[in-house]
Amino acid sequence: MPRMAARSGRRVLSWVLALVLLGVLGVVVFRDRIGVTAPPTVVTGVIGSEKVAFFADPRVREVFRANGLDVRVDPAGSRQIATTVQLANYDFAFPSSSPAADKLLAAHPAARTYAPFSSPMAVATFTPIVDLLTRAGVVATGTPTFDVQAYLALASKGTRWDQLAGNTAFPARKNVLLSTTAPCDSNSGAMYLAITSYVANKDAVVGDAAAAGAVLSQVRPLFRDQGYLPATTDVLFEDYLSSGMGRVPMALVYEQQYLAEQLSADPALAPDARMLYPRPTLYSRHTLVPLTPAGDRVGELLTGDADLTGLEAQLGFRPTDPRAFTDAVRAKGVPAPPALVDVIEPPSFAVLEALLAGLGCPR
């Protein structure tokens, strides 16, 4: 009996093997008939975390695949990308700001870089908070403008929500503070530092280490008083969406994150969610630095492929060509974002590093 069982087992096995062989042949034949080409080239990149959803989007992956590329990405903080990440394993680096890209470029010279899209910094908040900020003079009545100077004046006094006159909507015994990410780890936190240091420096970009030292005492409490800070803008925005006003009354995020939610088929925004724009604000210019020819190809497609620029806009980014953005917003019936006039540039990488070191960030 055992021997018979073994023999019949072998016979089954050989049948299975034959079927598998047939199957493989079938797949090959089938592929040839319908004209599927060789597997796509794998291209790897290290990118700011807020772009992970973009690269994971099936429509985006499909466009890359149609162009023979399988793009795989690892998220990392923009500052880490510019300093500590081992870039030898990657075809491209895609930090979220131009200072980080400039720093990268110094160590990894590339013939050209790509800035396929950008996104201005924005304040995600709620209607009751907008009303309170309007009464406190931080938001101009009926506008989406968040006056950073007026805000700094309020915050520097340690004003609490429950101390704002006539506040019954959100009488929290908690300081009026914009929630941000950790500036040491996250680009949006560093961009907040760029904006607030500009205002603290009497409306001038901080130009050197001495000027950086002079503004630190004003900007440090904006981070320290918040206590523990999330490491990525994704987490901060998710807290805003899922925990609401009690945890995150107002958060500094990318316009893209808020717009992506508004433009999605199933927005998770609260009914009283609102977006404001800091004045001054700055654009986070997502800059791709190619490290190999395959990385170059990704940059070219992101910048020039009409399908991709359309998807960039649908996912809330502002592509270089403004028409794609206007179309995407209009198609969903989302109110057109305002024209931003008071736009500043971030300090150089070295000055930003000096500011971050002053906040206690490890080098």
Added chain:
Amino acid sequence: MRWLVLAVVGALVAGCTAATPADPQTLRVLAGSELADLGPVLDEAAAATGVRVRLDPVGTLDGAEQVASGAAQKDHDAIWFSSNRYLSLLPDAAPRLGAGVDIASSPVVLGLRRSVAQRLGWVGRPVSWSEIASAAGDGRFTYGMTDPSASNTGFSTVVAVATALVGSGSALTVGQAASTAPGMRAFFSAQTLSAGSSGFLQDAWTRRATGADPGPPVDGLVNYESVLLGMNASGTLPEPLELIYPSDGVVTADYPFTVLAGVPDPLRDAARRLTDHLRTPDVQRRIMELTHRRPAVPGVPKAPELGGATLVELPFPAQADVVDTLLTSWFDRIRRPSRTIYVLDTSGSMQEEDRIGRLRGALAGLAGADPSLTGRFRRFRAREQVTLLPFSDGPRAPQTFTVAENDPGPVRQQIADAGTVLAPGGQTAIYDSVRRAYELAGQQIAADPDRFTSIVLMTDGANTVGSDAAAFRAFADARPAAVRGVPVFCVLFGDGVNAEIDDIARETGGRTFDARTTSLAEVFKDIRGYV
């Protein structure tokens, strides 16, 4: 035609391959003990993704210590605690962590027996921490809480209460963390039950509420919203708990699943598949229904049982020295001081395997010789009363020490010195000695009632002389009211096999620790979370 047949067969084979999950992979995860309740969800995740999870439960500070020392990386791939906030403050731990992926959340809140909440007028209206503290200070209710150096719920409570009562509206400063403001003392004066883990606290509280435990019932407990809702849903409570969400704010656990640095790509990939699965809306709902935790993913509607009102999150201090100061101040100046009677076996068998030497070492560790993170917080604290009661043929002469509030060093040294002269010899009179410890506890409570009182029994064998288990049980059942709430925490040591010893722990509301598989010094530290 022929290619079509081949293609169909091929597609079938390919289909089979695609439908079979990738090779099962197992992630070894150092995790908060309360996450054991996700067992069914993790089984379903394994079926759906092929990724298995082995959870190794550990307390907050122990876990932090293992990550910081690098020990966690040796045999684990990821950590999964209630929060990474404390870990990220430790310079040695932060670089060992990858980015955490939040899976669910639960705020730490106060649960009170409904009749007590009604008596206090706290049902259906906002209640602030200062109101809670003032009622606590007036003795209008009692509660249980975990040890903040052992468990996140206790730790979160200390942070929340200090931030709300002493803080100015922003994250605590070092100066504020050292505060001994009257409100702080008032709130913590009402704590009558302590525990080294959320799970034990829940069990001990329930046993007292149902009368299964001889100690007096406790009015409330501080724990995760999820645990309190689970207790209400269990149907075992004589009276449901009313959840009090302090209007000035809470500290919330957010359960980030965090891969450790240096983990190989395939496991990192497995972790990503697992967290992607856990964050799908259906699984988020399932977690909410099964464990009463709040969904982490936006857009998943919250169940009505989860407090719908705006829940203010208090800022959590982001500096290690602030947290250290806060804990040190709480242990040394704020909490109700503890009183522990150590009943220590010095029978002849303690000579074997240098057990007596290990006992001396364990006492020296608690006296300050252990410089580790847990050692720093579990040593004998300022104001604490320690009695050493060695025994062999019978209880020997007790020695009582009270650690000075402002200069704890010298008394700690005296305790360590008293340990070094313990000498083995004679038989093992367990029951007579525990009984003696209860007599001492009675006297000490009469002289100084406002302390947590517990007994620790360490033995390496079975009772060989003096009264037996039945006689002890008769004594225990009839012991005076003042000492009915005094638990005995038992430590099994050496090769002693003693089934009866666990009865002592169970009947007095304590628990048994095994120092045969873990070092005695570690067990002595663990027990510190309960006393």
